[in-house]
Every structure is written in C-alpha cells, then in structure tokens.
Amino acid sequence: MLQALRRMTLVRAVYRPALPQPPPVDIPPPTPDGEGNQLYLNAAPGGIEARDAWTRPGGRGEGVFLVDIEYDWRDTHEDLDSALGQQYCFTPNTPSYIEHGTAVIGQIVGGNNGYGITGIASQAEIGLVTHSPNGSGYNVAQAIDCATQLMGPGDVMLIEAQTVGPLGAFVPVEWDQAEYDAISIASAAGIVVVEAAGNGGEDLDAPAFGGAFDRLVRDSGALVVGAGADPYYIDQPDRSRLDSSTYGSRLDLQGWGDDVVTTGYGDAFDGGGDPNQYYTQVFSGTSSASPMIAGAAALIQGVQMACGGTPLAPSTVRDLLVSTGSPQVSGPYPGNIGPRPDLHGALMHVDVDNDTDGFAECQGDCDDAVAATYPGAPETNDGLDNQCPGYPGFGSVDEISGNSGFLNTADVTNYSWPPQSGALSYEVSRSDFGAFSSGCMRWQTTATSIIDGATPAPGRVFHYLARPLTPYSGSWGKNSAGVERSGACL
Numbered sequence: 001m002l003q004a005l006r007r008m009t010l011v012r013a014v015y016r017p018a019l020p021q022p023p024p025v026d027i028p029p030p031t032p033d034g035e036g037n038q039l040y041l042n043a044a045p046g047g048i049e050a051r052d053a054w055t056r057p058g059g060r061g062e063g064v065f066l067v068d069i070e071y072d073w074r075d076t077h078e079d080l081d082s083a084l085g086q087q088y089c090f091t092p093n094t095p096s097y098i099e100h101g102t103a104v105i106g107q108i109v110g111g112n113n114g115y116g117i118t119g120i121a122s123q124a125e126i127g128l129v130t131h132s133p134n135g136s137g138y139n140v141a142q143a144i145d146c147a148t149q150l151m152g153p154g155d156v157m158l159i160e161a162q163t164v165g166p167l168g169a170f171v172p173v174e175w176d177q178a179e180y181d182a183i184s185i186a187s188a189a190g191i192v193v194v195e196a197a198g199n200g201g202e203d204l205d206a207p208a209f210g211g212a213f214d215r216l217v218r219d220s221g222a223l224v225v226g227a228g229a230d231p232y233y234i235d236q237p238d239r240s241r242l243d244s245s246t247y248g249s250r251l252d253l254q255g256w257g258d259d260v261v262t263t264g265y266g267d268a269f270d271g272g273g274d275p276n277q278y279y280t281q282v283f284s285g286t287s288s289a290s291p292m293i294a295g296a297a298a299l300i301q302g303v304q305m306a307c308g309g310t311p312l313a314p315s316t317v318r319d320l321l322v323s324t325g326s327p328q329v330s331g332p333y334p335g336n337i338g339p340r341p342d343l344h345g346a347l348m349h350v351d352v353d354n355d356t357d358g359f360a361e362c363q364g365d366c367d368d369a370v371a372a373t374y375p376g377a378p379e380t381n382d383g384l385d386n387q388c389p390g391y392p393g394f395g396s397v398d399e400i401s402g403n404s405g406f407l408n409t410a411d412v413t414n415y416s417w418p419p420q421s422g423a424l425s426y427e428v429s430r431s432d433f434g435a436f437s438s439g440c441m442r443w444q445t446t447a448t449s450i451i452d453g454a455t456p457a458p459g460r461v462f463h464y465l466a467r468p469l470t471p472y473s474g475s476w477g478k479n480s481a482g483v484e485r486s487g488a489c490l
Contacts, residue, residue: 002088006150029272031078031115034279037261038117039231040292044342045326046231046238048255048292050120053299053343056352058306061121061298063154066108067147068294069140070160071132073101077276079116079263082109083126089146090133099264101128103283104160106263107291108298116279117262120295121302124156131161140173144182153190154301154311158294159183159222160287162198166208169200171246174220175212187221192301192314194294195222196286197246203335204248213250223297223318224250226337227257227289228328239340240331245286247335252318253325254337255289258282296321296341300350309351309362320346364388367421384420415464416449423468430454430464444469 005014035041041050053059072092075083083105109126110119127150131143140161147157163179165171172195174180186193197204204213211217227245231238241247242257260283261268271277297317304312312320324346325339348354351362359365359374366388367373377386379393387394415428428443428450443450452462 003149031269031271031277033115034261035118037281040256040260041120044344045340048296048341049343050299053303053347056303056347058302059299061124061302063305064121064124064298064301065127065151065155066121066124066158066294066298067127067129067151068105068158068160069129069131069143069147070101070104071097071130073105073128074098074275077102077263079110080105081111083128086126087128088150089129089143092130093132093134100287103262103264103280104287104291107260108295110263120292121298124298141178141182144179144186148186148189148191151191154305156192156194156294156298156301157186158290159193159195160290162196165200165202167202169202170198171200171202171204172197172224174222180220183220183222187314190311190313192297192317193222194290194297195224196290197224197226197251199244199285200246201244202246204246204250213248215250221314223252223293225286225290225293226251226254227286228254228337228340229331230256230259232259236331237329239326239329241333241335241337243333245337247337249336251336252322252338253293254328254340255292257286257289258284260284260288293341296343299343300346303347303352304350307351307360307362320349324349370421372418384418415452417466419448420468425469426466427469428464428466430462
C-alpha cells in the first residue's frame, strides 16, 4: 500500500506511523562524542567541507530521501534513530554483513546529538532496501527497481554492492546488464545514483570489458566512486588511489578509503559489548568512500531545495562535484578515481546567497558575487548597476543619485570604485564641474583606482566618474536632472 500511494502524484508524503519510542539518548554506558575524530567532515582538500555546508539552510540534507541498498543494518543502534523501521520493499535474509550496513548509514545519517558520531547528512530521510531478501535470491537490480518506485527527483540512491567482472575481480554492479538498466531508469527519473566501484583493483578501461565502461558507449548516469588514501594514510599521498580500488575513466569521484570513523564493528568503542553502541575508526574500501559522495550529493540537493530551487539533475550534481573537487594526486598505484568533493566550492555554484545580500540566485539575484546588486536594490552612487532584470532601474548606473559624479572631499587626488562584475578594464573621467561638461581628463585602467597628480583650481573640487569599458561599455549614469549621460567631458 505504501508503494502504491507513493506513486500517486497527488500524494505528497506517506509513511507508517511510528510506534512509541523513547527519546534519542545515549544508552548506558556513556558514549563519548567522536565527531571531532571524523576528519573527513573537515575543510578541503583533506575533507569534503561538510561542516561548511551545515551552516547553510538545507545543508544537513533536509528534504532529501536517501536510500541505501545492501544486505542488512542494525537500525536499533543508539546513533541511528532515524533509521529505525525504515526498511522498505523486502525483509533481509538471515543477518549478514550487518556491521557493514550499520557503518555505511552512520556516515550519512548518524545523529547530531552530542555523542557517538554525526552523519554527513544527518537530517536526510533514510530508507533501507535489501538486495538479499528473505524468500528470494540475491538480486541488486530488483532492489534498485523497488527503491526507484519510492523515490523522486532530487533523492539519492546509494548502491553498496559490487559484482565480479570478466577478469574475476570486483567491479561496479552495472557491469551486469540488469543492474545497468535499473540504474539507468533511476537516473532518468532524476534520482542521483551513487555506485561503489568495487574493491577489485581492476582497470575498467581494459579490453576485457569491451567498452562497457566507456561513456561514449554507455553511461548509466550513476556517480561511480573509487577509494583514495586519506591525509593520515601512512604509505602513500592523500587523494592517491588505493591499490584495492577499481579504477578507470568511468570513475567520477573518490572518498576516503580508510580510517573512517562511523557506527558499527566496535573497535573504537563497544559500549561494554553492546552492538547498539559499536563504533569503528577503520571503516574502509569503496564501501567507506561511497557514503561520502552520497552524503555530499544529499547536501547539495538539500541546499538547492531549501532555497526554493528545483532539484538538480543527476548529471548536474555529478559535473558540479567533479569540477569543483580536490584533484586526485599521483601515488604508487596509477589509474583514475576522480577528485574528492569540496562542498564549499560546489555550493558556490548552487542557488544560495553567496554574497550574503539576502537574495539567492533562485530568488532572482542576478549577481550572486556582489552584495550591492540584488532585486529591488536602490541605485546608489557606487559605479554599479545595482538592479536586476525585470526591476525598475535595471540598465542604468546610479540613476537616482542627486549627482552621478563621484566626489571625494577627503583626498581629491585618489579615487577608487567597487569592481564591476565581468569588467576587464575601466574608463575614468574627471571634471571640476559636477556636470562633466568641460575641463575633463580621461584615463583607462585595469585597476579599480586611479591616482590623479593634478590639484583642483582654488574654490573647486574634482569630481570623478567610472564605467566598465571591457568587454562592454557601461553607463556613465544619469545627471541630477535624471537624464542619461551619453558621454562625459563633452
């Protein structure tokens, strides 16, 4: 019934009502707060800049449904309250790899609660779909198909699985046609699919694959993730490929392939032997790398939608994370695994209020790099066209100032102006009359200031005007009568 209702376009949300549960607390014995040890949350290039994203509306994944596909999970873990009862489609077969699944979702939705760890996208809605259901065989494509029916544009699907390639080692599941088809359908539905490359150390560009991982031959739309060394890896440079990671031109991004602090396993803290308090500091492989990318994608979509923008297409998310990421570094094991995400850089290209003027791009800000330019801004005497298209005053510089000339009574020989977005050079005029009708000098400069060696005549002050010259000629503004100047120094 849930699946049928979710497919109805008129239904905004549907879910099972929760059974009474205790509030999220640290169960005895007390669990230390390990968030400070999650160094992958830190600034790029060492981390993915998740902490920077958290400062933005939607920056913890709010409004994003993220489905993890793998064997099983311990959803009763003390730090995974949001995962409790969130298994969809199938019931997992006899518990297997349960610590693996627990570690994966901890990286993404671990609670922001002051103990344990904190997930990259702790406010995302989590869904769990097993590819090893009770009563039927192992089938990743079946799990992808079912999850796709529950999801919509802007949601994120993480495939924590691998398959055996033609050379007998682990490769992405889309090597198998049914999985490739299922992923392609999910991507076409606007779902960001994140797929582990596998821990086989294989070259996907090898002839044995017959071009199956050549984007010009086929492209499922998934973000394929490899495992790289982290800044604290002893044997090789940060962001270099780990030997175990499958690689090739088809890979898009990398995450930490070792030293990942998250829920599960119990090597870092075991709560006195209680699996619901297990934490690890050595989660590794493409298994630990892929949740980082899924979490990063969820944060991008969360920020985009919190601003009121439409969800970004999977290809846009992929291109954005790749183009702004911290580049891969050469190491002892060659082969492409792509850059590591830099969420600060990526979010500079998302519909957010980058210049902190109160308006984001999705709210009509036509220059999100200049705080003085926004919809409805007054045209001030600053040398900029402060307005945006569609608002009164757009197209004129300083249109409502009493005198569009610049007057600097403190130091008449030095004049500077704010940079104009897109300008490569400027033209400057000086006059000892505010009307700029006589007694003028002109300069051309690539700087945003000039030093005038002349001094004004007794009883006079110098007035200045500046306008963008390259690649276009901006307006000189209007005079006190409200008439647009066709030129200065006439």
